[in-house]
Amino acid sequence: MSYFEFLVAHGDLLLSGTLVTAMLAAVSIALAIVLALTAGLMRLAPAGPVRWVATVYIEFFRGTSLLVQLYWIFFVLPLFGLSLDKFTAGFIGVGMNLGAYGAELVRGAILSVPKGQWEAALAINMSPLTRMRRIILPQALVIMLPPWGNLLIELLKGTALVSLISVADLTFQAKQINATTFMSAKAFGTALIIYYVMARFIITPLMRWLERSMARKLGRA
Amino acid sequence: MEQAEDLSQYPLELTGKNVPMVRFKKVAKRYGSLTVLEHLDLDVAEGEMVTIIGPSGSGKTTVLRTLMTLERINEGVIYVDGKPLTHMEKDGKLVPASQKYLRAMRSKIGMCFQHFNLFPHMTALENCMEGPVHVLGIPRKQARERSEELLEMVGMADKRDQHPSRLSGGQQQRVAIARALAMRPKVMLFDEVTSALDPEVIGEVTNVIRRLVSDYNLTMLMVTHQMGFARDISDRVCFFYRGRIEEQAPPSELFGDPKSDRTRQFLSAVKEAV
Amino acid sequence: MADWDWDFTWEILPRLLAATVNTLLAAGIGYIIAMFLGLAFALAQRTPSNTLTMAVREAVEFIRSTPLVLQIFFVFYVGPEFGVVLSPWVAGMIAIGLHYAAYLSEVYRGGLENVPQGQWEAATSLNLSTARTYFRIIIPQALPPSIAGMGNYLVGIFKDTPVLSVIGVAELMQTANSIGSENYRYLEPYTMVGIIFLLISLPSAALLRSFDAWVRRKLGMN
Numbered sequence: 001m002s003y004f005e006f007l008v009a010h011g012d013l014l015l016s017g018t019l020v021t022a023m024l025a026a027v028s029i030a031l032a033i034v035l036a037l038t039a040g041l042m043r044l045a046p047a048g049p050v051r052w053v054a055t056v057y058i059e060f061f062r063g064t065s066l067l068v069q070l071y072w073i074f075f076v077l078p079l080f081g082l083s084l085d086k087f088t089a090g091f092i093g094v095g096m097n098l099g100a101y102g103a104e105l106v107r108g109a110i111l112s113v114p115k116g117q118w119e120a121a122l123a124i125n126m127s128p129l130t131r132m133r134r135i136i137l138p139q140a141l142v143i144m145l146p147p148w149g150n151l152l153i154e155l156l157k158g159t160a161l162v163s164l165i166s167v168a169d170l171t172f173q174a175k176q177i178n179a180t181t182f183m184s185a186k187a188f189g190t191a192l193i194i195y196y197v198m199a200r201f202i203i204t205p206l207m208r209w210l211e212r213s214m215a216r217k218l219g220r221a
Numbered sequence: 222m223e224q225a226e227d228l229s230q231y232p233l234e235l236t237g238k239n240v241p242m243v244r245f246k247k248v249a250k251r252y253g254s255l256t257v258l259e260h261l262d263l264d265v266a267e268g269e270m271v272t273i274i275g276p277s278g279s280g281k282t283t284v285l286r287t288l289m290t291l292e293r294i295n296e297g298v299i300y301v302d303g304k305p306l307t308h309m310e311k312d313g314k315l316v317p318a319s320q321k322y323l324r325a326m327r328s329k330i331g332m333c334f335q336h337f338n339l340f341p342h343m344t345a346l347e348n349c350m351e352g353p354v355h356v357l358g359i360p361r362k363q364a365r366e367r368s369e370e371l372l373e374m375v376g377m378a379d380k381r382d383q384h385p386s387r388l389s390g391g392q393q394q395r396v397a398i399a400r401a402l403a404m405r406p407k408v409m410l411f412d413e414v415t416s417a418l419d420p421e422v423i424g425e426v427t428n429v430i431r432r433l434v435s436d437y438n439l440t441m442l443m444v445t446h447q448m449g450f451a452r453d454i455s456d457r458v459c460f461f462y463r464g465r466i467e468e469q470a471p472p473s474e475l476f477g478d479p480k481s482d483r484t485r486q487f488l489s490a491v492k493e494a495v
Numbered sequence: 496m497a498d499w500d501w502d503f504t505w506e507i508l509p510r511l512l513a514a515t516v517n518t519l520l521a522a523g524i525g526y527i528i529a530m531f532l533g534l535a536f537a538l539a540q541r542t543p544s545n546t547l548t549m550a551v552r553e554a555v556e557f558i559r560s561t562p563l564v565l566q567i568f569f570v571f572y573v574g575p576e577f578g579v580v581l582s583p584w585v586a587g588m589i590a591i592g593l594h595y596a597a598y599l600s601e602v603y604r605g606g607l608e609n610v611p612q613g614q615w616e617a618a619t620s621l622n623l624s625t626a627r628t629y630f631r632i633i634i635p636q637a638l639p640p641s642i643a644g645m646g647n648y649l650v651g652i653f654k655d656t657p658v659l660s661v662i663g664v665a666e667l668m669q670t671a672n673s674i675g676s677e678n679y680r681y682l683e684p685y686t687m688v689g690i691i692f693l694l695i696s697l698p699s700a701a702l703l704r705s706f707d708a709w710v711r712r713k714l715g716m717n
Contacts, residue, residue, distance in 0.1 A: 063700075064692040067657040067668060072689060075681040153560055160562030164661065171565050184572035192561045192569065199560035291616050327622045338617035342635045351631070352621035404621060 006186045010177050017173030018194055024091050024169060025159050025198075031095025032102050032155060039099065040106025041132075054103065061100035067161050069093050074165040090162030090169075098155040105151065109144035110136060142214050149207035153199045160195070170194060226296050228308065228315040235303040242267040242408060242440040243288065248297035250283055250464075257283045259464040260297065265408075270434055270441045272451040272472075275461030276487060281444045284461075285410040288442065289332045290323050301329050302407060328356075331406030335413040337393040339385040345372060345396045346381040349403045357404065364403075371399040375429045391422030395429055402433075409433070411443040415450075423447070430454065448491055452476050460484045504683045507674050511687055514670035515695075521587065521666050522653040528592030529652065530645075533599030537607060538629075540600075558597035564658050566590045571662045587659040595652050602644035606637035639710050646703030650696050657688075667691065 001009075035057075042054035061069065070093040074086060084092065113136050121131040163172035174191035178184050231246055241264040250258040257280045265271050273281040286292045288299060290306070298315065299306045308315040309322040318326070339348050349368035353359045359367070372378045375395040385393050394414055401409060411430065415423045427450050433439060434454055445451055451458055452472045459469040460481070468481045479485045539551040558566070570593075571586035581589070610633050618628040657668035671684035 059697060060693065063696045064689045065654045065657045065668075067660075068685065068689050068692060071668075071671075071681075072685050075675070076685050079682050157560070157562040160564045161658070163564070171562060171568075174565065175568065178568070178572055182576070184569070184576050188565055188569040188572065192557075192565055195561045195565065196557055200556065289616075289620050291619055324622055324624075327619070330620070332616075332620040334613060334617065334620075336611075336613050338611075338613035340614065340617070340632055340636075352623065355627055355631070356622045356624070401620065 001183070003186060006183060007190075010181070010187070013173045013177060014170065014190060014194065017168060017170035017191075018198075020087075020168055021156075021159055021170040021195075022198070024087065024094070024162060024167065025156050027091040028094040028098065028155055028159060029152060031091060032099040032151075035096060035099030036102025036106050039103035040110065043103065043107045044110060058100045058103050061097050062104075066093065066097045066158050067164065069097055070161055070165055086162070086165050086167045089165060090159070090167045094155060094158050094162065098151060098158060101154070102148070102151055105144045105147050106140070109140040112143055113139045138218060142211075142218055145207065145211045145214060149204060149211075152203050152207065156195065156199055156203060228298070231298045231305075231308075231315055233310050233313070233315060234305065235300050239266070240303045241265055241300075242269070242302060243442070244300040245284070246298045246300065248287065248299060249295050250280070250287060250292065251295050257464055258287070258294070261465060263459070263466065265440055265442060267407075267440055268438045270443070270454060270456045272455040272458045273442065273444045273461055274446075274448070274451060274458060274487075275467075279461040280464040281461045282412055285332065285412045285442060285444060288408070289330055289410055290327055293317075301326060328404065329407045330410065331401035331404050331408070332410040332412065333394065333397050333401050333414045335416050337385070337390070337397045337417075339393055339397055339400070341385050344382050344384055345377060345388070345399075348385070348396060349400045352400070352404045368399070368403050371402050372396070374432070375399045376425070389422060390418045391425045394418065394426045398426075398429055398433075406439075408440045408442065411441065411445070413444050413446065415445065415447055427454075446491075448476070448488070460487065462487075500680070500683060503678070503680060504687065507684060508687070510670055510674065511667065511684070511691065514665060514667045515691055517664075518653070518656050518666040519695075521584075521591070521656045521659055521664060522649075524588050525591040525595060525656070526649055526652050528588060529595035529599050529648070532592060532596035534603055536596055536600035537603035540604065541607070555597045555600055558594055559601075563591065563594050563655055564661055566594055567658060567662055583659070583662045583664045587662060587664045591652060591655065591659065594655075595648055598648050598651070599645065602641045602648070603637065605644070606641035607633065609640055610636045642707045642710055643704075646700075646707060649703065650700050653699070654692065654696060 007014075039054040039057055042050050043058070045051050045054075070090065073084065073093050074089040077084065077089075117135055117139065118131070121135045126135065159169060160171040163169050163175065166172065170191050174187045177187040181187065235241070235244065243263070243265040245261045245263040248258055248261045249256065259280075261280075261284070263284070273284060275281050283292065287294050288301075288306070294307055298308050304326065305315060305318070306323075306326050307318055309318045310316075339345075340351065343351065346365070346368055349371060350361070350364045353364035353367065354361055357364075369378065369381065372381050375398055377392060377395050377399065380388060380392060380396075385396070388396065398414075414430075415426055418426065427447065430443075431454060434441070443451070443455075455472050457469060458472045458475045460467045460475065460479075460483075462483050468475060468479060468484045470480075475484065476488065479488060536551055536555055540548045540555075542548065567587060567590040570590040571581060571583065574581045574586065614632055614636065615628070618632045623632065656666050659666055660669035660672060663669060667688050671688045674684040675681040
């Protein structure tokens with residue numbers, strides 16, 4: 001069977017898997033961004049308990065494995081009466097895991113905004129909230145965008161693990177094709193190439209574009 | 222690639238009486254479209270101390286860097302001790318030098334840098350012993366004695382077990398001089414060795430170089446901004462301008478009665494700055 | 496509401512702890528492979544050959560941008576297609592070692608590029624050989640700033656070992672899966688696996704951070 005014939009025979013499965021992966025990645029990214037911002041800011045809160053909640057979340061999700069978390073959410077949570085369908089369990093696991101890593105990026109970026117900026121905002125009598133929103137966060141965003149680019153690629157790679165709780169994503173479909181045809185090199189090789197294309201030719205250029213436009217907005221380009 | 226140069230115009234080696242220790246023959250060095258050295262001819266006799274001065278970007282540091290083989294030249298040939306440095310003989314013709322040949326020839330040359338470039342993870346003594354032990358293959362004990370002698374000579378014997386981060390700029394530069402001497406070079410190159418130093422420690426480095434001139438029969442090439450130092454230490458001073466030698470003469474003549482307008486302009490600009 | 500069964504927990508604990516040893520072993524072996532292979536990747540990108548540099552660069556980029564689980568499947572299942580049958584352990588170590596070699600090569604590359612140009616020039620002026628320059632002058636200076644990154648990936652490879660369960664490497668996750676399916680109880684094994692991971696990765700991360708700080712202090716950096 002030529003590679004072309006292989007693609008004709010199994011292209012639809014690979015395509016549907018790719019779409020599921022893309023969708024799951026998109027929702028996970030949204031969740032991860034919200035969690036990262038929330039937990040990252042909470043880590044810098046003056047009130048101890050607020051900081052501790054964020055710290056526990058971050059350390060817990062960074063300290064264990066994504067796969068363990070996915071299994072726990074999918075197999076153990078139902079025992080507590082919380083049954084999630086596999087897609088939901090998948091994106092919650094991926095989003096919460098990468099959100100914890102993102103929170104550290106948010107925190108680090110905020111802390112690396114020069115001290116003079118905080119003082120200048122204070123000097124014109126800005127409220128802490130306005131200062132964060134108008135002065136600090138925009139500058140922190142520019143600082144953290146490059147590492148977020150790497151994090152999103154990690155997230156995309158992380159979505160492959162949802163295949164192990166039977167979400168029909170790209171990895172799952174590749175495994176199915178392998179199981180029925182035994183054409184392992186073609187099945188897994190094609191899937192690897194699709195992930196690579198998504199990471200290198202969609203996520204990376206998108207983030208570069210975002211970095212450039214943010215830098216322009218801040219007058220740094 | 223550039224057009225191949227006809228290398229047959231250059232001798233395979235320098236013979237006869239008064240063979241210079243260093244000879245630049247029609248040497249050109251370019252970075253892209255920028256010409257740094259333009260067909261430079263320069264001889265340095267054995268035991269001679271030649272100082273190169275000139276405005277920044279005139280190519281003076283490049284002379285030292287090509288001689289140390291840190292940079293390749295685009296045209297011409299450099300000879301050291303009568304033999305070609307940048308090229309080697311193959312079947313009776315000159316061809317660009319191989320790495321092996323360069324390694325053999327480099328042993329004749331030592332260099333001190335503007336920023337010292339001591340190895341930060343080794344003590345002063347280890348810095349000095351590194352080359353003798355691992356390049357020249359001198360037994361450790363012997364290399365150690367020799368290195369200690371040299372550190373003594375530069376006045377750094379008491380700091381021999383210190384790491385560079387513990388030493389002042391002047392002290393680091395003195396160790397760097399000892400390190401270069403430990404390789405027993407025939408030619409020593411000093412590339413703006415006092416430029417990165419605080420004014421009050423410049424003297425301790427220039428004094429070491431003065432001692433080298435009086436006590437050792439070394440051939441030396443020095444790039445410096447210290448006009449006074451250049452004046453009383455050099456046998457000859459070369460004023461570089463745009464990649465070539467604009468004027469060269471014994472220091473009394475060049476500083477006292479410069480022939481070229483450019484030299485005069487440069488010297489008066491330097492004098493005003495001081 | 497699920498009930499936590501302590502008797503069951505004690506009963507399965509020895510099996511889980513035994514599997515923890517395998518997990519640590521897998522992480523250790525994988526990391527050693529990654530350390531050496533990663534150095535080879537990093538050095539290959541510094542040779543004068545542009546073709547080699549580009550090829551290795553692309554390979555590293557590819558490995559870094561694609562999922563580990565798929566790479567494990569690939570190594571494990573593609574071999575037999577060409578008559579090379581690899582055991583789960585061997586295939587798993589190759590895949591995870593290769594994956595982290597790509598990461599570590601980037602850490603090394605950063606460290607190597609951090610060494611000032613003047614150090615190379617000083618080594619040349621002393622006529623040190625290329626090997627001597629690398630191993631005695633450049634790498635000792637490139638290593639300390641790389642320690643933080645290397646430590647992160649050591650913890651990282653440890654946390655990625657559960658993925659090896661997909662081809663049946665008998666590490667923690669795989670053992671928890673077996674216990675779960677034998678007893679129809681997943682609460683205790685999966686929770687215990689999570690706790691074991693926390694108990695190992697949090698202190699190791701802290702330990703590695705203080706080791707890094709110690710090295711920096713010792714070398715007078717910062």
